[in-house]
Amino acid sequence: MGWSCTKAASDTLRNFYDACRKQTGGQNTFKVGKRDYFIETDNIEHPDGSITGEIQRIATDGTSSKVDDFKIDGLSGKMMLGMKFTKEAANVESQKFLRHSAR
Numbered sequence: 001m002g003w004s005c006t007k008a009a010s011d012t013l014r015n016f017y018d019a020c021r022k023q024t025g026g027q028n029t030f031k032v033g034k035r036d037y038f039i040e041t042d043n044i045e046h047p048d049g050s051i052t053g054e055i056q057r058i059a060t061d062g063t064s065s066k067v068d069d070f071k072i073d074g075l076s077g078k079m080m081l082g083m084k085f086t087k088e089a090a091n092v093e094s095q096k097f098l099r100h101s102a103r
Helices: 007-024 083-091 096-102
Strands: 028-033 037-042 051-058 064-072
Touching: 007 037, 007 051, 007 064, 037 064, 064 096
Parallel strands: none
Antiparallel strands: 028 037, 037 051, 051 064
């Protein structure tokens, strides 16, 4: 069984996925410097319509390890509780995301 969320949270997640596709070609994979990361959403229904999940770092051998959690607020759609980069990527247009990641 799936889960539902608010339109605000869904829009933020979609913006994040769009920025990832433009940067790396993957739906949920992104780069910070020379490191590769991905997000994985939890399969949890939240009463406030938020989206939660984990941020994973991909090692050179292909394994991954959790670096942080994230939450997309159901009311505001703002990314919270994640790396500064992840918050920025989800809340701005894709071009700013790409400029930020190239630093």
